[in-house]
Amino acid sequence: MTRGPVLSPPRRPGPRLPEPPPALTGTPCLPPGAREPAGGLDTAPPSNARVYDYFLGGKDNYAVDRDLAERALREAPVLGSLARVNRAFLHRATRFLAERAGLRQFLDIGCGLPAHDTVDAIVRRVHPGCRVAYVDNDPMVLAHARALMALGDGTGVFAGDVREPATILGHPGLRRLIDLDEPVAVLLVGVLHHLTDGDDPDGAVAALVDALPPGSHVAVSHAVRTPQLDAAAGIYQSAGVPFTPRSRERIARLTEGLEPLRPVLPFPADLALSPRGPRPGEHMPLAGHIGRKPARSFDERRSVPR
Template sequence: MAQDATAPPGIDVHIPNAARMYNYYLGGKDNFPVDREAAERVLAVAPEARELARQNRAFMRRAVRYLVAEAGIRQFLDIGTGLPTEGNVHEVAAEVDPGTRVAYVDNDPVVLAHARALLSSTTNTLAVPGDLRQPQDILDDPELRSLIDFTEPVGILLVAVLHFLTDSDKPAELIARLRDAVPPGSYLVLSHVTAEDHTAAAQKGAAVYRRANASITLRTRTQITEMFEGFEVLGPGVVRLDEWHPDHEASLAGYGGQDLPTWFLCGVGRAL
């Protein structure tokens, strides 16, 4: 999608879209003026948002690489995947083992269209429609089950998606439904927006999303940690994005030479 191209049928270009805003933070072109304008309003009160988006992607890549290389995971379920960008899950996993299987799940038709176009020439990878708020529908999807074997350990990725669920959605219960569907030795990779530092700015940034297709719920470190119930959280625990198994990419993190505020927390847990 060119930045100002005519939208595909069924796509509302008058309401900011969280996935397309994220794409804009990452320097992508899959967004429309309404998305860029909303993203710029976020950046006006939280200029660190662009760097945090990059850090979040870097965390995801490190976590996937770790699970394939160190934990022996050979299949991933990525829910709320967002628009494809450089270093996608299947690409990172294939660097370690080209046979790794990856199922992408998203409820955004733009995301699915782009994912399917990207995956048209790949094997062991697919994209299916699904909403985290209906986990059983995801788990029962016949196309997904043709690729993912739920009798073997699965890496479940919930990266920068849970904060788009309200408390009434009961995110911890949704995670438990996924956890109960996979065998012990499976893993959960999670990142979530918080307001641990600079609460006022974080709240102003989150407020912009109230006019988008998905609002943001800021949660505390305790609330995010509780989402790992039934999982053994790996070291170093629930931490900042740049603190989880940092590498050279993470060591370059920062904004204007200063440490970024803690507006994201992340972690990886092993199903017991």
């Protein structure tokens, strides 16, 4: 496996784009070939996916997203770097799971807007037969993903919410693509910190892991609580967008049912390649973990005489 992420040259958050004419405000232009989902695309509130796209220097965002991003950056300038490092973790984890763990099925939950080097592109450089299911609950993400990704027999895009793992895993189309009798790599990258405690992230992860076959792996990244990120979380919440940084100990409990396989924390700041991030030698407020579902549950293993 190649050591470290391969990142494109650093960019500041995306450029200020011309706003659509007043008559079209709130109705984004979909990619070629995309069809607007039933009920239309609601762009009135900010979107986690579009704010993240802005942090990555993308163009699939609107004034409401850029405004939220810039206000949050004033409280926590590290957020731009955090997005880049989170993306680097996705690339590293995906390569690891395909190369070292030998997995051929990938389930990317909360996939977000397509960006450079998608999961399907990464894993198929390792093995062309890999199958990838993308899941998100944002209609704009789904429209872009279906239009821009090279969707073939081995790739699918499905509507779903991480808070409802049974619905995701029970989707007929996803079940035709992903064989739940064989190990699956599940990616929960930058997703769980967008769930409040009331959303029960522990229960969502536990239900998801419980439904996976032994030998499956789960990759998680999560924002770590700091005073700056707490202040940014208040900005997010005032805009109706959930953002819940948690302590490293609290994040570790989210994956305690998995065998620790490849913890990758803390993150060096230089992975961000961003002048807005911390100074070299400091670490990013991001926790990452890759774990494997054991052949037996934790309770079963604990009961075996030593």
